[in-house]
Amino acid sequence: MKSEDYIRLENKYGANNYKPLDVVLTRGEGIWVWDVEGRKYMDCLSSYSAINQGHCHPKILSALKQQAEKLTLVSRAFHSDQLGPFYEEICQRTNSHSVLPMNSGAEAVETAIKAVRKWGYQVKKVAPGQAEIIVCENNFHGRTLTIVGFSTEEQYRDGYAPFTPGFKTIPFGDAEALEAAITPNTVGFLVEPIQGEGGVIVPPEGYLKSVREICDRNNVMLILDEIQTGLGRTGKLFAEEHEGIESDLTLVGKALSGGFYPVSAVLSNKEVLGVFKPGDHGSTFGGNPLACAVARAAFSVLFEEKMIENAAVQGDYFQKRLKEIKSPHIKEVRGKGLLIGVELVPEAGGARRFCEALRDKGILCKETHTHVIRFAPPLVIKQDELDWALERIGGVLV
C-alpha cells in the first residue's frame, strides 16, 4: 500500500479529531523516521517531547522486550518486583518523597487535582466543597472534561459543558495576578514552566521564583506540569531548575517512557500524596511491571548518555542560529534548550504551509497556535545534524 491508501483508510474509519501532515511513517531510529515510500525525515517534533531519547532507543527497547516476556500486568491488587525499584530510582533522581504512577499525562494532571483538593480539606482545613485551584490563561494540561473545563481555548471546550467547578484563571507570567487571585480557599496553583502547546511561551525571568515564594507564603501547593518541559527537554532535568526552585507536585509523562508506552507520574513531597488512603484513587495499568521497566530504562539513559547536557548545548546553538536567519516571515525565536518556537508574523499566513514545505525537504515539525513552528528534536541530536536542518529551515523561510 502507498501513503495515500493508508490515509484513505484513516479517513474512512477514524474519528476526524486530528489533522496530521500527510506523511505515513513506518520506521524510526534516533532522530530519523522513514515513510512507507522509503523517504527519510528528521523528526523535529519528537511526538510533543515523548521521544526525547530518540526513536526506538535500543536500551529502552531491550528493557521492554525482556519485561514483556516475563510479566506485563498484575494490577495494583498485587505487588510486583518492578514497582519498588522504579519508585526508588525516580524519587532519588528527582529529589521527591513520593510518587504515584498513572498512564497518560492528563491522568497525572487529574491525579494532582484530586490530591491537592484532598490536601486542602484534610490539612489546610478548607470548608467542604470550597477548594479552589488557580490555573493560567493559554494553558494546556490535556483533554479530559475537568481539564478542558479550565482551558481558555474555545475549541477545546466547545460543546462539552457542563464543566467541573473550582478553577480560577489568571494571566500566565504574571506573579502579581497570582497573589491577587489567592483566597483562603486556594489549595493549588497549576502551571507549565514554559507553555508548550500554547506556542512555546517563556515567562519573564524570575517568574517561577516569585510564584514559589507566593505559594509558600499563602500555604498553596505549587503544581508544575512538566509533562512537556521535563526530562531534559529544556536542558535541565526539570525546567524548574532554571530558577532554582522546587515544586510541591511535579507532573511527568511523555518522555517518561521514551515513547514506547504511556507512562506518567505525579512526584510530590510527602504531605500532598500522603493524603491518599487505599481505595482513594487508582488505575488498572498505572505502575504495571512493563511500564516500570520501560520508564526506568527511559529515565536512566537520559543521564547515562548525557542527553540533558546535550539538550542545553545543542539547544543554545540551534536557537542562536535560528535567530540569525533573515526572514520577513519571522517575528520571534524563543525557547529553552531544545524546546524552541519560531513565531511568524500574521502576514505569513500561518505556520502550516511552512511545515508542509519543510516536510518536502525532509524535516517533520508541526505548527502550534497557527503562527508558531515548534522545533523540538530528540535530545540526541548533534550539531552537524542541526546544521543540515538549519540550511533547509533557512531555505523555506526566505
Ligand SMILES: *Cc1c(COP(=O)(O)O)cnc(C)c1O
Ligand atoms: C501533552 C501534555 C499533557 C497531556 O498529556 P497526554 O498524555 O496527551 O494526556 C499535559 N500537559 C502538558 C504540558 C502536555 O504537553
